[in-house]
Amino acid sequence: MSQDSARLERAELETDREASAVLALLRSSVGRNAGLVVALLLICVVGAVSAGDRFSSTDNALTILRLAATIGVVSIGMTFVIIGGGIDLSVGAIVALSSVWCTTLASQQFAEDTHWIMMVLTAILVGAGCGLVNGLLIAYGGIVPFIMTLAMLASARGLAEIISDRKTQILGAKGTDVSGFKDFFNREILGVDVSIWIFAIVAVIGWVLLNRTTFGRRTVAVGGNPEAARLAGIPIKRHTVYLYVLVGVACGIAALMLVARTTTGSSTHGTLYELDAIAAVVIGGTLLTGGRGTIVGTVLGVLIFSTLTNIFILNNRSFSEQSLFKGAIIVAAVLLQQRLASRSNTT
Amino acid sequence: MTTTPLTPVPGPEALLQMTGIVKEFPGVRALDGVDLDVRAGEVHCLIGQNGAGKSTLIKVLSGFHHPDDGTITWDGEEASFSTPAKAIDRGVATIYQELDLVPHLDVAENVFLGHEVSRGGFTQRRRAHGRVRELLVRLGHSEIAPTRIVGELSPAKQQIVSLARALSRDTRLLILDEPSAVLDQEEVNNLFRVIRDLAATGVAVVYISHRLEEIREIGDRITVLKDGRTVATGLAVADTPTSELIRLMTGRSIEYVFPPRSEAPSDSGEPVLDVRDLSLPGVFTGVDLSVRAGEIVGLAGLVGAGRSEILETVYGARRASAGTVTVDGRRVRRGSVGHAVRAGIGLAPEERKSQALLLDEAVYKNITVSSMTRFARLGFLDQREERRRALELTRSLDVRPEGVTRAANTLSGGNQQKIVLARWLLRDCRVLLLDEPTRGVDVGARSEIYQLIRSLADRGVAVVVVSSEIDEVLGLADRVLVVREGEVVHESAATAIDEAAVLDLVMEGRVPA
Structure with missing residues (x-):
């Protein structure tokens, strides 16, 4: 009897394999990412047709990448948290707080007295600190990630408003000299902005971390099946803390990029970053339930959104239309994801 | 097998007749030809060991599972119970072991959940309360107010609410899944009174229980399930001796081949695992357990007797309130899995898929997950080395199909179990705790797993096996501990006790003279 059933099982597997080869490819991360590349190319075709040379130029490509860089860094961090089975709604607020904290008069003067790198350290430490609070209260306090980071969203932005007195803090204001900071971030290397390089480096580090280290393996395990x-x-609790610290650090880096680009720190920086980052991660094929996701997918998700934004702007479409379209894309992507996931469960 | 299944003669009053019901899940045939006939007005008892298929059968009856084969006749006509709603419409009501009430709603709202007393979309609370009060009086619990929040009631009273819900509809078949588990003696008596009243009004009752004495008291006829098959159906309770029932429940349909025990399970020598006076409040108390190198100790008992919890507590996944665990003379910290793993303990948990495996991940990642740091330098994993070691292990365990980069969920139950064992082999663990090691494992692959466990012991590992299948414990282990309601009630060499005696200990707590 056992031999029979084994043979049956094998036969079923065989037929199954042939029938669902295409599906399997779509489900595999490589296949999904290939699909995203196709989607991105299609969007580029739309851009080229509708906006012509204004779209298809090196300058515009750099514009798109610049647009993608800041939110891209946040999205890489978010990818880890989501694969690890969590969510972080407070990323935008952490970006705001980091940007404000590292541009206060005191911080700028301190940086002038010592080295501009102090501003960098401040922003990253503030981000890491917020992440630590999130992580500790989620892992050891037992607060649901959604609620905890929602609270952090409110509190961090509130603190940013208190520190900045709701005023925009300008780099180099009141005679401080932080030109070293500005020079570093506004430089170009091989014709490409530093911010784009930072995004690229963060993405590469993220990929290595997820795919080649014990940290990445544990992240997948904790998110995929915590029990x-x-x-x-x-140690799943400790690991959860690390994940939120990691996304906090990513927010700190993003804050620096934002400060450099706008030459300001403000409590209104990073508004709705949580939405953009989660959207990019989800479009990139990361399961919101955790356990599965790729850095490449997230990068493609970010690029898809920033390219779309660019096309909307080039065609003089309003921000509102853009938001409407974004929402529709998210729904479509998640529906597709669920279809594929449910089929993989029944096989 | 010595008994041929008795073919029941369906009386003219047979309300429900199931013939040749088959239900297959991936990797396991939960029901393999079940026959059952239930008459209006009788209390029909369904018995069988854990995993015999009782729960699956109930779920088929209540419309949660759709049978792959077989016919169901209801009231003389062929019928399908394809959805829970259809089953309810026909008058099937089920009281599950785990009660299915909404804890935040009140008693009346729970009773009428899904068929609210209403007019024009507005619920009529007063009328509903009146009807609930009537039902509760009929059930002998007039003291429960219809406005009480169900979550605040004791389990026994929640069961009454479930019963009231069943009665609030026009119930023709009432299924009770181990209803007495949460009740004390007086409440059981009350439940029996209610059941008798219902049967007297023509309701058919299917009563599932482990407690044979209860079946004697309440049952009219008995159907015995074993390995997903009906081994006897429609036996009259009055004419069937207990010994016959036990024989039917345990009677072999398939002989498992157990590996020979090692020559001298050395009586001397220090124990590798030594557990003293381990307690977990409300689950088990004062458990002593010691296992020497090369020895297999089996824990027998019913589901819920505390066997799995004992393993999980030794492993640190639950925090003991008292007692010590030592491995090779070193104390293991309470409630710390990490510490237990480093001390050399490994656990293959009961629910392989939800507790042990990362199903979407590659086999090799599942094997190395507990010893990742060995393959890492500064946090970077040497994946080639991981795959090499994993392949070595899977070859030595004969995992099929070969290949360590396929996802774990593409393997059968037996091969998945080998993956979990490989995980602990890789760590060279000293103590291996196995919870239901052959659950969901194909019958043919079982003896392979048995061989494997024995060869691990022969290499000097101290093994503890928990199993609901008594023959498995007796055949595999050197020494047997019987656990009943959180206490070890018996300990002896496996060869010194037989299956019927263990079953008596499990059910009654003593061996009858």
């Missing part, structure tokens, strides 16, 4: 991870001896 199994715990029973395999992985």
Whole structure:
């Protein structure tokens, strides 16, 4: 009987394999990312047709990448949190707080007295600190990530408003000299802005971290099956804290990029970043339930959104139309994802 | 097998007749030809060991599972119970072991959930309360107010609410899944009174229980399930001795081949695992357990007796309130899985898919997950080395199909279990805790798993096996501990006790003279 059933099982597997080869490809991360590349290319065709040379030029390509860089860095961090089974709604607020904290008069004077790198450290430490608070209260306080980071969203932006007194803090105001900071971030290397390089470097580090290190493996395990991870001896609470610190650091880096680009720190920086980042991650094929996702997918998701934004702007379309379209894309992507996921469950 | 299934003669009053019901899940045939006939006005008892298919059968009856084969006749006509709504419409009501009430709603709202007393879309609370009060009086619990929040009631009273819900509809078949588990003696008596009243009005009752003495008291006829098959149906309770029932429940349909025990399971020598006076409040108390190198100790008992919890507590996944666990003489910190793993303990949990495996991930990642740092330098993983070691292990365990980069969910249950064992082999663990190691494992692959467990022991690992299948414990283990309601009630060499005696201990807590 067992032999029979084994043979049956094997036969079923065979037929299954042939029938769903296409589906399997779509489900595999490589296939999904290939699909995203196709989508991005199609969007580029639309851009080229509707906006002509204004779209298809090197300058515009750099514009798109510049647009993608800041939110891209945040999205890489968000990818880790979501793969690890969490969510962070407070990224935009953390960006605001970091930008404000590192541009206060005191910070700028301190940076002038010592080295501009102090501003960088301040922004990153503030981001990491917010992430630490999020992580500790989620992992050890047992607060649901959605609620905890929602609270952080409110509090961090509130703190940013208090510190900045709701005023825009300008780089180099009141005679401080932080030209070293400005020079560094506004430089071009090989004709490409530093901000784009930072995005590229963060993406590469993110990919290596996720795919080649124990940290990445644990992230997938904790998000994919927390109970199994715990029973395999992985310290899942501690790891959860690390994940939120990681996204906090990403927010700190994004804040610096924003400060450099706008030459200001403000409590209104990073508004709705949480939405853009989560959208990019989801479009990139990362499961919101955790356990599965890719950095390449997230990068493509970010590029798709920034290219769309660019096309809308070039065609003089309003921000509102753009938002409407974005929402529709998110729904479509998630529907597609669920279809594929449910089919993989039944096989 | 010595008994041929008795073919029941369906009386003219047979309300429900199931014939040849088959239900297959991936990797397991939960029901493999089940026959059951239930008459209006009788209390029909359904018995069988864990995993015999009772729960699956109930779910088929209540429309949660759709059978792959077989016919269901209801009231003389062929019928399908394809959705829970259809089953309810026909008059099937089920009281599950885990009660299915909404804890935040009040008693009346729960009773009429899904068929609210209403007019024009507005609920009529007063009328609903009146009807609930009537039902509660009929059930002998007039003291429960219809406005009480259900979550605040004791489990026994929640069960009454479930019963009231069943009665609030026109119920013709009432299924009770181990209803007495949450009740004390007086409440059981009350439940039996209610059941008798219902049967007297023509309701057919299917009563599932582990407690044979209860079946004697309440049942009219008995159907016995074993390995997803009906081994006897329609036996009259009055004419069937208990010994016959036990024989039917345990009777072998398939002989498993157990590996020979090692020559001398050395009586001397220090224990590798030593557990003293371990307690977990409300689950088990004062458990002593020691296992020497090369020894397999089996824990027998019913689901819910505390066996799995004992393993999980030894492993640190639950925090003991008292007691010590030592491995090779070193104390293991309470409630810390990480510490237990480093001390050399490994656990293959009961629910392989939800507790052990990362199903979407590659086999090799599942194997190395507990010893990742060995393959890492400064956090960077040497994946080639990981795959090499994993392949070595899967070859030595004969995992099929070969290949360590396929996802774990493409393997059968038996091969998945080997993956979990490989995980702990890789760590060279000293103590291996196995919870239901052959659950969901194809019958043919079982003896392979048994062989594997024995060869691990022969390499000097101390093994503890929990199993609901008594023959498995007796055949595999050197020493057997019987656990009943959180206490070890018996300990002896596996060869010194037989299956019927274990079953008596499990059910009654003693061996009858």
